[in-house]
Amino acid sequence: MKRILILLLSLLPLSGNASSMPHFPFVIVNEEIEKQVKPDIATLSFSLMAFNKESKLSIEALSRSTAQVLALLKKYKIQESQLVSSQIYKSAERARKDGAYNLDILGYSVMQMLTLELMDLSLYPKLMVELLMIDGLEDIDSEFKSTKKTEIMSRLLSEVSTKARKKADALAKGQSRQVKSVYGITTKGSFDSSFDGFSLNEIAYSYSAGSTNKVQLVMAIPETITISQTILAIYELK
Incomplete structure (x- = not known):
């Protein structure tokens, strides 16, 4: 324009x-x-979140999610240096009632934001589907770029x-x-x-986690x- x-x-x-x-x-x-x-690279941004009424258990749940992310990096031979994480944010979730403050603590939520620079776009469809399967992973977003x-x-x-x-x-x-x-x-x-310029041709990926039900998701990589x-x-x- x-x-x-x-x-x-x-x-x-x-x-x-x-x-x-x-x-x-x-x-x-x-x-x-x-x-x-x-495009020849992609930036994947997502958050890991966990909640439990016990602080220790919420941290342990977040740790399990983090371990799953790291396992995927190892599976697809992605260097851990390509993953950047924020500090862990922790907050107490309290009961809510109009006009009342300092109510009982219901539990503790913890969150960590991560950014992954994916240098090989051929890994994108499978990697994205498996990331989506991780418990506690939220707000995932992809930005496609050109190194040129x-x-x-x-x-x-x-x-x-x-x-x-x-x-x-x-x-x-x-x-x-x-x-x-x-x-x-x-x-x-x-x-x-x-x-x-998205193309939806030949980029669907079936994921099976050892069950009889297969998950069919379409992960689109833009042609341009x-x-x-x-x-x-x-x-x-x-």
Whole structure:
């Protein structure tokens, strides 16, 4: 999406609150360019939570969940250094009653947030299903990225800058003017979209945990993600 705004001002001094605007005719161009690229890494974020009326038992339950996560890393030959964890958060859960405080403690909840950098996306479908099977694992989220993002962003910046100048020249010509020089330029709105271009072909994975019932889940890996670069430029006209 692109927006174009042309402002042609007279050479008379601007007054009042508009004094910060340029005192010459100018054109503002807002251009965006985007590219679809194949992701090659993913960041998995999730939380481990446990609750028990006894503090010790809640900690032990969290420890079991953590052990299951570490076992999966070992199973899929993922380095533990790719897993980053927060400190453990612990809180007492109390009974609730309007207007009453310091009620009886019902139990203790503990939580730990983890982030896993997955460098091999071929492991993603199976790993995700098995992570979802872990008791106490909540709020799991996936963000797909490209290791070439910096290189791509630099190239897009060059391309969008050229587009902006060409657009400014065309707009100035339409008003019987010419671009004299660039007055100001900035970038904004660069992002990755992790939900574009999904393909659901041949990525379903059946999981059986030693029972007669199989769990069929579809774990989607995007064929592409969107990387975009936006530029906002002000050109002085002559």
